[in-house]
Amino acid sequence: MSTLVKPFCMSGLFLLLISLSLLPGCGKSDSDPQDASSKKKQIAVIAKSTVNAYWKAVEQGAKKAADEADIQIIWTGPDAETNHTQQASMVDNMVNRGVDGIVLAPTNFEALVRPVESAAMREVPIVIIDSPVNTDKPVSVVATDNASAGGEAARALIEAMGDKRTHGGNIIMLRFLEGSASTEQREKGFSDVINESDGLTLVESTYIKGSGSTTDAADTADALLRRHIKDNELKVDGIFASNQPTAIGMLRKLDQFRQQGITINAPFVGFDAHDVLLKGIRDGKIAALVVQDPLNMGYLGVKTMIDQLNGKKVEPFVNTGATRVTAENVDKPEIKKITLED
Amino acid sequence: MNALTHSSKFATMLNVFGRVAALAVIFIGFGFIVPDFAFFTAGNVENILMQSAVYAMCALGATMVIITAGIDLSAGSMIALAMVITAMILNVDGSQGPMVETYPTLWPIVAIAGGMLAGTCVGLTNGLLITSLRLVPFIVTLGTLQAIRGLAKGVADNQEISPPTNWLYHQLMFPVQGRTFNWQIVPWGVWATLVAALFAAALMRYTRLGRWIYAVGSNADTARLCGVPVLRTKIMVYAMAGAFAGLAGVLEFSKLNLGQPTGAVMYELYVIAACVIGGTSLMGGVGSIFGSVIGALIIGTLNAGAQQAGWPKWVQEIVIGAIIILAIALDQLRHRRKA
Structure with missing residues (x-):
């Protein structure tokens, strides 16, 4: 009996695979071997x-x-x-x-x-x-070009701070995972510009731990902010978070501390576009975002x-650009194309 | 008695042959879907063997566990722990710089032993918990699935560990087929999996422990009455499953030279699927090592084939799930007809 059933099993599998080859998107242009030149x-x-x-x-x-x-x-x-x-x-x-x-x-x-x-x-x-x-x-x-995008974030933060140096020009940065090349370059670009500016110090920068989720970022942001809160006030002049999860994590924690009655006057600059972050811009909780x-x-x-x-000859590096998004330009059509709100 | 053994051996051979045929059908089927017959190249066969090796290695132990009517859900976490331990040993600094640079041949062997030992310890813990607490394996290994994942993250300090490259990376899972055919045929990690499979099959067929494993799974009470040390057999089986998972972890590490505490997530499900496709019964008592190896190859071929077919990812996932169910259903049908 089994000798009868086995071919049946196999032809079943075979038919299934053959019918799969008719799925859209895989058969059409490939299944025509004679026409190789126009493939x-x-x-x-x-x-x-x-x-x-x-x-x-x-x-x-x-x-x-x-x-x-x-x-x-x-x-x-x-x-x-x-x-x-x-x-x-x-x-x-x-x-x-x-x-x-x-x-x-x-x-x-x-x-x-x-x-x-x-x-x-x-x-x-x-x-x-x-x-x-x-x-x-x-x-x-x-x-x-992550280094220059990080620099752009630093300039946006300096602009948002204006002349206010209530806490000695101290700045904190929430970094993404150690070993993530794009954010490391961004963070370096940011700290380079800060270190070159008079009266500003990057007092603490912390990598987040874990798998890189927003929750991991929020946990690290919590610990980072707590270290700089004294007498119910966040004693820094500027905050930077270097990508989407870190920026969202930081934004959530800033919200929580504000609700607990902690005074936070430092402007916050984030990176990448996300509904939550764009809302943060419109609500005035985020001073600027640098968006890829x-x-x-x-x-x-x-x-x-x-x-x-x-x-054709190709360049070894092609820069795709980064744009500063603030409350002034967030609703302009050309910015909405980049922030994907279109 | 003699005639019976003979006919059952014949049935086993027929079973294995049926699975090899199913593998061939799937392989040839995808060969016609992937353009320009690119699926039928030496490079791609090597590619499939490499992608199946980790599942196959881990399935060797899982087959034994399932034959005792048990299950091991912690396999993926054990692989991750072994990856991390292997990477950490390779990262150890000696007095004259990194140990792996001082002893470039020997130190990676220490790392392999470490990864295997880590898996064995977890497996042993699984076995001891199952036998001493009298809990079902599903629950115990569901617990260690979580706990060992946590342990892997903890010992790795929540980081991915990338040690200096060494022969594990360059030899074990590094493709050997370039533009010209290479007579090594496949990387050493695939050969090692084959050797491990032969070892496991010999253990199941020719040793007393192998017979005990089948006896425990067929009927634990009868086995006990016949003098089989049921608890000791179970502990041994889980420890061996851990050892094979540890070796699978070393292979997984060698693929990318990266100890990743969040790696190998859900591998236990691929491994269990490989065993079941290979004819191992979840009810225990029935199954073979070679069946599971074929099962792992079927899983590997499905994954590679579906990706190379160029379908959208959601289609790939639905197709793979459907073929797994179909393959097992057809096999059941065949058994029922035979009975």
Whole structure:
């Protein structure tokens, strides 16, 4: 009897797989081997994660560039921004699929070195977006110039402080995870500008611990602020948080301490756009945000790869820019495009 | 008696053959979906074997646990702990700089032993808690799933640990297939998994402990009456599951040279799926090491194939879930018809 059933099992599986090949988006352009010359180029775009507004904007930008050049992109990314192993397998799998190029936003500076170098060994070009990776194999890095964006944040904070130096010009900074390359550069850009300014001191800067969630950030922000609260007053002149989770965590804690009757006069500058943070700007709780341009990052990332594939010269670093958002400009249409409120 | 053993051996062979055939069908199926037959290259076969190796290594111990009618939900956390311990040992400083630079060949072996020992200790704890508290394995390992994850984060001080690179990183899970075919065929970590599987299969087939494991899972009371040390067997089995999870942790670490306390999340579910697809019964008493290895390869092929097919990620997840259910349902159907 079993000899009869086994072929049945197998043909079942086989039929399922065959029918899957008819799914939209995978069969059409690939299933025509005779027509190799007119076959669309394929670029894999591997994000740090696929389920938040920032990466959705990167996806939108990438699709726009792909449509303009009439190429196919395969958009994917790990379940969480800390899932390095999964992202590494995705790079390996795309290399083995035989894509023409990979646009990658590495989740970790060290962990993605091996997959990127393997891809280079198999002659699949890689363009890095968003954060760097510790190898010189990628053909180009397309990202926010984080050092100058951090400097921009420092200048925004200095402007918001004006001449007020009630607490000796002391400034505190909430840093993101140790080893996250993009935020480290940003934090360095920030502290460089502060250290060059007269009468300002960066009295404390703390990395958050844990997986990098907003909750982790809020816990670290709590401890950081408590160390500077004396006599029911926050004794600093300025506060900076270097990305979205740290900025939201800091904003929540500032709110909580204010509700507990603690006087907080120091202006707060954050980084990245998020509904909560933009509301903070409109409510006057955040003096300024420095916002990256994810749409442009996705667009320029894919465009740089297309240039590479067409044999054009590509720059080793492409800056996608950063914009200062304040209460004055937050509702302007050109800013709303960048903050994704459009 | 002789005839019976003969026919049951034949049935086992047929079972394993059926699974190899299912693996082949899935592999060939994806071969036609992925463009330009890129799925059928040496590089991709190596890629699939590497991606399956961690699940396979861990499934060796999990198979033994499930054959005793137990379950081990703490596998993913044990892998994470072993990754962290391995990385920390590689990071140790001696009097003349980092130990791994002073003893480049020997020190990584110490790290492997450390990772394996960490897993074994957790496994032993699982076994002792299950037998001494008389709690069901599901509850105990659900507890250690949480506790060991916490321990891994604690000993790593909530950081990802990236030690100096050494032969673990360059040899164990580093692809060897480039543009030309390499006769090493696969990295040493995959060979090590194969050797470990042969060891585990021999243990199950030719040793007294192996027979005890099947006996405990078939019927613990009968086994006890026949003089099988049931509690000792269970403790041994969980300790071995820990040891294999520890080795899986060393492989996972070697992939990226990174000890990640938040890594390997939910791996226990892939591992259990690999065992069940491989024909191990969750009711105990039935199962084979080679079946589970094939199961792990099926999981690895599904993951790689679905990604390379270029479907949106949500489609991939639905398809993989559906194929797992279908594969097991068809297998059950086959058993029922046979009976």
